Amino acid sequence: MNYIKIFAPATVANVSCGFDSLGFAVDAVGDEMTFTKTAEKGVKITNITGADLTYNIDENAASAVIKKILNTANADFGIALTIHKGFSPGSGLGSSAASAAGAAFGTNQLLGDMYSNLELTKFAMFGEKVACGSEIADNVAAAIFGGFILVRSYHPLEIIKLPVPSELRVVAIHPQISIKTKDARAVLPAEIALKDAVTQWANVGGLISGLYTDNYNLISNSLVDIVAEPARKSLIPFFDDIKNSATKAGALGAGISGSGPTVFALCEGDVVAKAVYKSIEESYKNTGINFEMFISKVNHKGIKIIK
Amino acid sequence: MNYIKIFAPATVANVSCGFDSLGFAVDAVGDEMTFTKTAEKGVKITNITGADLTYNIDENAASAVIKKILNTANADFGIALTIHKGFSPGSGLGSSAASAAGAAFGTNQLLGDMYSNLELTKFAMFGEKVACGSEIADNVAAAIFGGFILVRSYHPLEIIKLPVPSELRVVAIHPQISIKTKDARAVLPAEIALKDAVTQWANVGGLISGLYTDNYNLISNSLVDIVAEPARKSLIPFFDDIKNSATKAGALGAGISGSGPTVFALCEGDVVAKAVYKSIEESYKNTGINFEMFISKVNHKGIKIIK
Numbered sequence: 001m002n003y004i005k006i007f008a009p010a011t012v013a014n015v016s017c018g019f020d021s022l023g024f025a026v027d028a029v030g031d032e033m034t035f036t037k038t039a040e041k042g043v044k045i046t047n048i049t050g051a052d053l054t055y056n057i058d059e060n061a062a063s064a065v066i067k068k069i070l071n072t073a074n075a076d077f078g079i080a081l082t083i084h085k086g087f088s089p090g091s092g093l094g095s096s097a098a099s100a101a102g103a104a105f106g107t108n109q110l111l112g113d114m115y116s117n118l119e120l121t122k123f124a125m126f127g128e129k130v131a132c133g134s135e136i137a138d139n140v141a142a143a144i145f146g147g148f149i150l151v152r153s154y155h156p157l158e159i160i161k162l163p164v165p166s167e168l169r170v171v172a173i174h175p176q177i178s179i180k181t182k183d184a185r186a187v188l189p190a191e192i193a194l195k196d197a198v199t200q201w202a203n204v205g206g207l208i209s210g211l212y213t214d215n216y217n218l219i220s221n222s223l224v225d226i227v228a229e230p231a232r233k234s235l236i237p238f239f240d241d242i243k244n245s246a247t248k249a250g251a252l253g254a255g256i257s258g259s260g261p262t263v264f265a266l267c268e269g270d271v272v273a274k275a276v277y278k279s280i281e282e283s284y285k286n287t288g289i290n291f292e293m294f295i296s297k298v299n300h301k302g303i304k305i306i307k
Numbered sequence: 308m309n310y311i312k313i314f315a316p317a318t319v320a321n322v323s324c325g326f327d328s329l330g331f332a333v334d335a336v337g338d339e340m341t342f343t344k345t346a347e348k349g350v351k352i353t354n355i356t357g358a359d360l361t362y363n364i365d366e367n368a369a370s371a372v373i374k375k376i377l378n379t380a381n382a383d384f385g386i387a388l389t390i391h392k393g394f395s396p397g398s399g400l401g402s403s404a405a406s407a408a409g410a411a412f413g414t415n416q417l418l419g420d421m422y423s424n425l426e427l428t429k430f431a432m433f434g435e436k437v438a439c440g441s442e443i444a445d446n447v448a449a450a451i452f453g454g455f456i457l458v459r460s461y462h463p464l465e466i467i468k469l470p471v472p473s474e475l476r477v478v479a480i481h482p483q484i485s486i487k488t489k490d491a492r493a494v495l496p497a498e499i500a501l502k503d504a505v506t507q508w509a510n511v512g513g514l515i516s517g518l519y520t521d522n523y524n525l526i527s528n529s530l531v532d533i534v535a536e537p538a539r540k541s542l543i544p545f546f547d548d549i550k551n552s553a554t555k556a557g558a559l560g561a562g563i564s565g566s567g568p569t570v571f572a573l574c575e576g577d578v579v580a581k582a583v584y585k586s587i588e589e590s591y592k593n594t595g596i597n598f599e600m601f602i603s604k605v606n607h608k609g610i611k612i613i614k
Binding site: 151190203 | 324
């Protein structure tokens, strides 16, 4: 194989109760990346469209990952990379994760599938470090494994792929404001009340149980975040309005995607998802803040080969 | 129905990572209770064996629950109760919970099965309040529902019954020392680090995922408690020795049952369970502290009708 074109999905991390532990991949939104083998070793970025990202090999999440894998594998070839960003960096939808995960996946294909998904996740985490300063696993694991994932442990890294009820849909709104991950981290408390922690892990248990049993009611009851959301929601203008609009229209629940500003809502079925989309759109269009929205299935397969 | 004899199981609450949220019922150990309809209204305790418990109707967890249910149901009969305790109060194995849950179940049978398991759990929680001062659900729900349970929420009360892998066994050791629930609560921190909370809820997610998928390795990896166990283990003499003996002999994990002093170990299969039993016994017999032990399957059915 000398060439591959892939789709690397956007991802929603945290998923209300599962702060720093849960994530899922989206079907409708993501990046396209191409990887072409070159006789010359090393990585070249030949084109980036859709967003203004660095061409510096060691600072771009995708090329940094490719370089690391090619070195680790002692590859006798290089890679020429193109990236078409299908969604905005800084949206809270795992932009750097899509680039890093896509890079790991594409490179592995050109290497003849040397590495497991867990190993690819580790390589992609290096890309997250390049982009954001820390080796966060939830977005990259969701992009690589697809579906819902649980980061059970970092040391050693253990990723659990969870089932996805077939009617689960996601509606997302991206208010066009900028939140730095660093700022979103800074508002979080260093400590939380033990009783709040208990509430949160009972909801994690409920959400995961709901995913295994297709129990939408239980998923809905469990989509509650009393830890990160109360601290972060003030960073997102009209967050409560979005959430109320979503739940009023029948969403199972809504919360902050990653560190925001995107807000996601989970829904059972297309009809409800469309109603939730309209309800959120209606509530946000008079705020004076530009926004983008999408409806999507949950992506079960992770990164997809286009060509 | 004018008479019923039941078995109300001992239960293990918390289950390492699931502090105040998870519990499971035990097959081999529990109380026997009989309920006889009387023409005279109200409750009488006619006999208590196996432990020194109060005959005061409003202070005994079982009779207090029976009284409450009979009043709520506006029953036209009374109940004469006998209790044979099969295990010690104060062991950390849900002694008051077995009494309270058994009382709720037995009374409901004589009422012609008026109430759901969830309603019976609420009645039994009143018994916990009578016995311990707070309406804790994890032990009583495990006794009533059987198997593994998750207390997803208290307000409203939502109990999720989780699956139990068929080879799951429990080994328990009860050092004959006394720990008051109040003291075990007092050593807990009011606040915990957010990063520790994340670790804990990722393990709750892993444990529940392992139960759904019969993944003993994942169950083992997830049986970690970095919140309550570090604070409480000093209350249990030779706790680390017990735990090391259990894991060395192949246990999936070990932890404090409820607020102790009983320590439980989960194992895959009878052969490992027997080896774990012997290993713990060997390590504890020279401590100078008296102890009791048992091996059991996880009880899938909750309270059982004997006659």
